[in-house]
Amino acid sequence: MVAVSMPGMKIQSIDASAFRLPNRRSFKWAGLNVELGHFVLVRIKTDVGVIGYGEATPLPDWGGDFGRRSGETVATVIGMINDIFAPALLGTDPAAVTRARQIMDGLVVGNPYAKCAVDIALHDLWGKSVGQPIYRLLGGKVRDAVPVAHMIGLMNEKDATDEGIAAVNDGVRALQVKGGVDSQRDIRLVRTLRREVGAGVTLRLDANQGYGHAKRARTVVDQLVDAGVDMVEQPTVGLTYLAEVTAHARVPIIADESCWDVADALEVVQRRAADCISIYLAKAGGFVGARAVAAVAEAQRIPCDINGSIESAIGNAANTHFVLAHPSVSLASVIPISAPSGAHPYVAAGRYYEDDVISEAFAVKDGAILPLDRPGLGIDIDEARLAKYRCH
Numbered sequence: 001m002v003a004v005s006m007p008g009m010k011i012q013s014i015d016a017s018a019f020r021l022p023n024r025r026s027f028k029w030a031g032l033n034v035e036l037g038h039f040v041l042v043r044i045k046t047d048v049g050v051i052g053y054g055e056a057t058p059l060p061d062w063g064g065d066f067g068r069r070s071g072e073t074v075a076t077v078i079g080m081i082n083d084i085f086a087p088a089l090l091g092t093d094p095a096a097v098t099r100a101r102q103i104m105d106g107l108v109v110g111n112p113y114a115k116c117a118v119d120i121a122l123h124d125l126w127g128k129s130v131g132q133p134i135y136r137l138l139g140g141k142v143r144d145a146v147p148v149a150h151m152i153g154l155m156n157e158k159d160a161t162d163e164g165i166a167a168v169n170d171g172v173r174a175l176q177v178k179g180g181v182d183s184q185r186d187i188r189l190v191r192t193l194r195r196e197v198g199a200g201v202t203l204r205l206d207a208n209q210g211y212g213h214a215k216r217a218r219t220v221v222d223q224l225v226d227a228g229v230d231m232v233e234q235p236t237v238g239l240t241y242l243a244e245v246t247a248h249a250r251v252p253i254i255a256d257e258s259c260w261d262v263a264d265a266l267e268v269v270q271r272r273a274a275d276c277i278s279i280y281l282a283k284a285g286g287f288v289g290a291r292a293v294a295a296v297a298e299a300q301r302i303p304c305d306i307n308g309s310i311e312s313a314i315g316n317a318a319n320t321h322f323v324l325a326h327p328s329v330s331l332a333s334v335i336p337i338s339a340p341s342g343a344h345p346y347v348a349a350g351r352y353y354e355d356d357v358i359s360e361a362f363a364v365k366d367g368a369i370l371p372l373d374r375p376g377l378g379i380d381i382d383e384a385r386l387a388k389y390r391c392h
């Protein structure tokens with residue numbers, strides 16, 4: 001690893017644009033009305049020619065409890081970055097990541113997906129400028145690999161079962177099963193999956209707030225436990241209902257939609273609303289915000305995973321570095337395993353797109369992503385592929 005220490009380097013340009021990736025199959029979850037695979041690419045250039053990459057996977061219809069969080073779209077993220085953030089960040093030090101967040105927060109409240117995309121690109125530049133992978137900037141590895149949970153989207157029970165079996169045959173030891181539309185279907189599917197994959201695979205049902213108020217959600221969670229579920233993610237909406245379900249559940253309850261940033265994490269702790277937290281870089285506005293969530297979780301010994309919206313290689317690399325460096329992120333994470341077409345190591349596990357914007361597949365072992373040991377994000381962006389998938 002060759003250090004290219006450039007303490008005086010400055011941001012010269014910031015450019016956000018859109019790209020798409022081809023899906024392997026349709027992946028949906030409760031409340032999601034768009035297909036996955038729409039991204040914002042952020043390219044930040046410095047005055048010494050180094051380029052940092054960031055991405056966002058904005059979803060217009062995913063926005064926290066009771067509509068309290070705004071959805072973002074590809075167009076709003078691009079506009080926010082190019083028109084609002086870029087002019088304010090030009091000429092600043094790309095390694096000053098906390099200051100960059102302060103500048104963005106000072107300009108616009110919310111819009112964490114847009115802030116996250118910039119924050120990832122700045123961390124990539126910071127790492128490249130000192131010749132270190134991002135996980136080393138975050139304090140170094142606390143684990144040697146990132147266990148992957150494979151997400152089974154909303155699909156019919158036969159297809160969902162086959163998808164789960166294929167992913168387990170690939171080597172993953174955790175499945176995140178999307179549900180929340182028809183609780184009886186979810187209970188049947190968990191029972192079938194448990195029978196097919198055996199006792200050693202963690203089954204986590206993500207209801208995306210779909211089981212109604214606390215009383216009904218408690219009943220469904222009980223039935224899911226009887227069917228063999230290990231964890232239930234966001235069975236209901238809002239911290240009051242979630243706390244009631246958590247108090248009575250026989251398995252850990254994970255907060256996702258209910259916990260976006262550090263203020264939410266403190267409230268989850270204070271109200272004992274969940275046993276685990278699902279951290280997204282995007283919900284917290286990037287590494288800077290997500291590290292604060294992880295710190296609260298660490299202080300309270302709350303296990304977390306890193307999750308997201310099925311990112312491209314850029315977001316997946318960022319998530320991989322985050323997991324490697326944070327003790328509280330001890331649960332298997334829904335991180336896609338990125339690979340260019342024809343090079344994916346698995347049949348199903350972590351495989352959501354048929355191609356990606358890198359020239360080399362992520363290295364994996366036994367269903368876990370291995371550290372990306374090169375500077376910054378540690379990936380080789382394939383500009384030809386980016387050009388191919390760019391949306392005009």
Ligand SMILES: [Mg+2]
Pocket residue numbers: 206208233234256257278307
């Ligand atoms: Mg979720």
